[in-house]
Amino acid sequence: MAEQNKEGKGKRQGKQAHQGQGQAQAQGQGGGHGKHGQHQHLNAAAGGQNMTGGNGKAARRGRRSMAASQQGGLSSVKSGKLQGTGGKAQVKHYDFANARHTNIQSVTYRENYRIVGAEHWRGEHYAVFRDYHPLWHDSVWWTAHYPRVVLIGGGWYYWNAGFWYPAWGYDPGAQFYAYDGPIYGYNNLPPDQVVANVQEELQSQGYYHGEVDGMLGPLTRAALADYQRDHNLYTTSAIDEPTMSSLGFS
Numbered sequence: 001m002a003e004q005n006k007e008g009k010g011k012r013q014g015k016q017a018h019q020g021q022g023q024a025q026a027q028g029q030g031g032g033h034g035k036h037g038q039h040q041h042l043n044a045a046a047g048g049q050n051m052t053g054g055n056g057k058a059a060r061r062g063r064r065s066m067a068a069s070q071q072g073g074l075s076s077v078k079s080g081k082l083q084g085t086g087g088k089a090q091v092k093h094y095d096f097a098n099a100r101h102t103n104i105q106s107v108t109y110r111e112n113y114r115i116v117g118a119e120h121w122r123g124e125h126y127a128v129f130r131d132y133h134p135l136w137h138d139s140v141w142w143t144a145h146y147p148r149v150v151l152i153g154g155g156w157y158y159w160n161a162g163f164w165y166p167a168w169g170y171d172p173g174a175q176f177y178a179y180d181g182p183i184y185g186y187n188n189l190p191p192d193q194v195v196a197n198v199q200e201e202l203q204s205q206g207y208y209h210g211e212v213d214g215m216l217g218p219l220t221r222a223a224l225a226d227y228q229r230d231h232n233l234y235t236t237s238a239i240d241e242p243t244m245s246s247l248g249f250s
Helices: 002-046 053-071 124-131 139-145 191-204 218-230 241-247
Strands: 079-081 092-094 149-152 155-160 163-166
Touching (some): 149 191, 191 218
Antiparallel strands (some): 079 092, 149 155
């Protein structure tokens, strides 16, 4: 009788152990399904489905990516390191031809043009945007008043107190400007080099999905606006000093 009790007790213990093992396996499978489901949910969010609130940034990235694909494929750009900037962002040099970019429409000269919304941007760093209005003069006038005038991307720019501006009228045959307004001349770089470095940094942070072409066109300006909104900066959609500093160019 004692042997039978022992045998029965052993069978029950074995059965319980087997059941416990089965439950553990079932829980492990259930956890795997839960994790898989979670990944599916995150992937759906990244794809732009059911995005509201905090996922607005991902939605904007999706729209920018679609716009970039419509604009055309990316082209290769040669780059090389320049001197360190003292900030976290690394400055590079890009080789661009001074040719008009046919995939970007040029702005036109408007004598009474003012930057929309600039009157609300407070602080000394935004004074050039509040005060900006385009100027039209011939090359003799420009060179007499501003010794540094350069041809960039099909248009002439003049340098004044740390910013680049379109030199309207300098050469009637070279008046292609993707943007009419000041461009902060970080590290004394030409305007196309400043724009290109900003484009690459915005790419690395997931804001810009277009071509690194050194042109402050609609895609670049949209990416700048998204970055500025996400980082509590004035939405200038332009390259200003606070935005450059926030990007790491300081």
